[in-house]
Amino acid sequence: MARLRGTGIAAVNYPTGMNLGGDPSQALIHATTSGSFVVSLSATDLGQGLRTVIGQIAAETLGVEFGEIVIDTADTDTGPHDMGTFASRATHRVGNAVIAAALEARRALLDVASEELEAAVDDLEIDGHGNLMVKGAPSRSVRVADIAALAQFKYGRTISGRGSYMKAKSPVDPETGAMDPDSTEAHACTVAEVEVDTETGEVTVLSIKSAYEVGRQVNPALVAGQIAGGAWMGMSHALYETTAPYYPAPDHSPRDFSEYLMPGTLEMPEIESVVLEMPSSNGPYGVKGIGEMTANSPIPAIVNAIYHATGVRIDDLPVTPEKILRGLEARQPGPA
Amino acid sequence: MTVRTYLLPRSLPEALGLLAHHGPDLLVMAGGTVAMPLINEGISLPEAVMGLRLAGLDRIVRTGDVLHIGATATLTQLLDQDAVPMLREAARNTASWAIRNMGTVGGNLFTPPPGGDVAVALLALDARVTLASTSGQRSLPLDGFLTGFMSNELAADELLVEIEVPVRSEPTAYLKLGRRHANTPAVVTVAARLEWGDGRVADARIALGAVGPHPIRAREAERRLVGTGLDAEAIAAASDAAAEECEPFTDGIATDWYRRRMVRLFVGRALEQLTPGATGEGR
Amino acid sequence: MSADLNVVGQSVARSDGIGHVTGRTQFFGDRTFPGMLHLKMVRSPLHHARIRGVDLSKAERVSGFVRALTWKDVPHNLYTILGLIGVEPEEEYVLAEDRVRFRGEAIIAIVAETEAAAHEAVSKVRLDLEELPAVFDVEEALLPGAPIVTSWGNNTFMYEGHPCRRVRLGDVDAAFERADHIVEGVYNTSPIEQAPLETTGCIAVPEANGRFTVYTNTQALYFSLDNTAIILQVPGNRLHFVGGTVGGGFGGKVDVIVEPIATLAAMLTNRPVRFAYSRSEEMQVSSTRSAWRIYIKDGISRDGHILARKVTSYADSGAYSRQTPYALTKHAANAAGPYAIPNVSIDAYCVFTNRQPASAMRGFGVTMASFALEVQMDRIAERVGLDPWTIRFINAYHDGDIKPHRKLAEDATLIETMQAAAALVGRELPDDLRAMTSAPRGAGHDGGRD
């Protein structure tokens, strides 16, 4: 029995946003009497942590603690329009809309503070922890919460903001394909190491090591979660998953999780990653978006590693043990 | 048909009486791991179901050289017994923890391929099954009870109540190849047991799963081993014979082509484990 | 720059974490309503058939049966998801009229008091179907005489008069003539299920004020609302969609298939109606990631530069468009990879077959292009005798490079990303590769390109 090892690499780019644009996301923000800020959206959280990162972006822009942000989503009676959570667009699009709304709300807050503190708006700052002060005069500091209450009960004002972000719709030239198909591009490079059992054709993925360039990580722990989950899904696509095991034949399509194959806890490779941050010009705080791309580079990296290990090139996904065995037998005629 | 009657007998006589009363349309269910998914999805629409979970058929008792396994003993209970190591190995390689807590040894005999991993071991162990009806009991070898795809010798008025397994000391080998390392349908399952005499193989059992309409014995492979010293040549001959005589099928897990090759490989690997002096290293 | 930020860049605890670990997070299906009905579909058992007749008489006699919905009950019996993003034509029926084009296509919706009663009634609907020839392979579907899946006479989506999405830059044929090596590959991928752990579903609830509240796990709340309003031909203000917590999406919940028919059933019965895919429906009926066949032909210079790349891609859209025509445009925009290639020709076909429809999945149009391209890059490296790292570095795009779709590259960081990956795995890169950056090309950076 031979166990052959190999490594493979792959480098990819991934575009952020619905490719041809015209996909708005909107946000509304208002302050409560206690100085919390409610961010109203209709974007959905698929588990990637949208509520959390949008809360961080709102807190950052307003200058208040993360805990003061309430994310209210998704309800079409209260949340303004959003195109949806797909195309790695949510953090980029919703984040930009929230920044715009937060800046408007912040300005309304500063207008009230300006009157209350008898200082010019340009001379005011918010410290990121809910304190609003006159620049250079820390003694003239008030809580954002106090200004929010005064706005309502003394000045009769709303502290609110509206934000929208939309990349203008881009046409496609039907002859040349000239178009503007992205907002920004994130990048990944994966190195996979595999071991192949030449008697069974089974592949063990030993490690998936990747570098990702994502513009800006709003929440590194959540980015790490996307990377680990994406690497697993890429491995799963490369070696296991199909709804038509003998495509294009439609037979034997799976009905359940024992027939629809995915790797489990006993197939977990070592996963290691490094994240680069080279901020994009148009993402919120430089964000590019990482949701989708993490599954992409592991697939060709694993397939290339199998070739490196065995000399057998499999160009059909998923790379099943049978395909490898047939490849090996074709190289060395005669029964194994 | 929406289930209109769910019977939960508390004893074997009660169960047999209910079966006799309701007749062949009564769906008999033990652990529910096969029947319930079909009922939940509306694929199976029985009007009346009898559950055996409370019928008192779940004991595992050793009497002398025989292990008596109640038909509704769970796969987890098999893991907990130590009289027959191969059955532990088979249970360990079947499904997941929660399914093993529910799925039964008897139910495993009725599980269509590629399921039935425990039945493969039972076949290699010369297990017998006890069938009961209101008119009495009978015992027959498991090899012979299974007659085809989802078909067997059980009469319409009978229940499988017990599986008897001879307790023996000779080493056995049990190997399962799936597409995953656990909780996975079989590409092939191999259970092998050899009896030795005077340094020669005196008798052989090789049972195969997922390469036939039900768990099957590789009789030609068994014949080729008898009288040999289990040298490389004998192992190769037996492996080739098993690959030749099995009846592999194609499903979403593997093709017949791949299954046949894996029969050859895994019969060989199992027999190598049984070579005197082998360390028993396997999958 | 991070030093200026307070909370962006911090790993703050997820705001929904406590809800998830305690099970208090409320998913759509965690709600029950008094009098809630259950909807199950009668689906085609055949891949392609003409519907000659439907007999509901036995189903209607099932205890607990409430009503059946046929296409005649649906005010605008066409899904509108493509129309909502400006792509025509709308062609997928909410409930099949005279023909079914894939196994599992919805024909009749059964609404019943319990799920078991709905299952029983579904089993008693008698379909009179005339089986038609079916096609399952993307290239066979384009051959003369192939069974026609669509209503417009051929099996491709038409892009402004073209049977494929085209991208053209430079002159690939002339560059192939000049190339020292021609490297070709054909790449195939299977359809893949998104397999979110929570299946797609919704509950539509009639309210006292004449509106309908729809609790749904859609990935796109307004997409679902707008689609439902058009299909039901009601003003959008009669609909109130509530969502936001989704048990996994991966693109599988962008199709907005369940809400319109559940809401219609609620309207016609004036009772809450739940419609959720079973796991086997999720696998066998709901949209998949499309299967792909991708042909790549590259012209390479002796020193390993890609002079020309011709890509012909076929995506298997299954029986209907859903989002796949849009995916082909995204695919075409990315099908040359993150490389600077002066001559590119891309033809990306959205092909219809008698298969369960494909639609969106994580990496929409790009994932399988990346697979094909990156295996192709290794083929090229082997042919010209370079290692897999070098071939990628010397062809990597830089800011300011023209891409095949003629937008100039910005935010290019492939080179830096590869350098970081090499460092991560301890791969010693030669000095010239280590010195590279993605900055716009200056003297000495565009070595020998034509």
Next chain:
Amino acid sequence: MASTIVTFELGGREVEVMVRPMTTLQAVLRNQLGFTATKDGCRQGGCGSCTVLVDGEPMLSCLLPVEDVAGRRVTTLESITPAEGLHPVQRAFLDANALQCGYCTPGMVMVSTALLDHQPAPTGDDIRQALTGNICRCTGYRPIVTAVHDAAAAMRANAGEQAR
């Protein structure tokens, strides 16, 4: 189709439900009792999201007619969640980010809790074997296995303190 009354113990108290024949424990918990932490990912026994403990052992509530658990002790995620704070397994899942969409989480926590009840010091292989019936589509499993390790360590440390 006569309904029957079934009594069982749920989270330390006796509950009594009236059910149609062969209603699953999953349906009873979710639809009749409002115990919706027990999830509903496949109803085929394939995903583990509906895992509950019956007399301390993990079982799949989607495959279990509620009549079969009459008189037995059923434990769901609601039952192990303390009135204040979190169970150590819940805390570890939270801290290790062992979740994304949250749909598999209740089943994962239940199996992990059962494992640590049986084996306070599981090996990595014990943990991975115990979780093979629970599917997660988001995390790639690694953070979940880490969380169970962390929970085991925390529970042992806690037990040690209490012993002192």
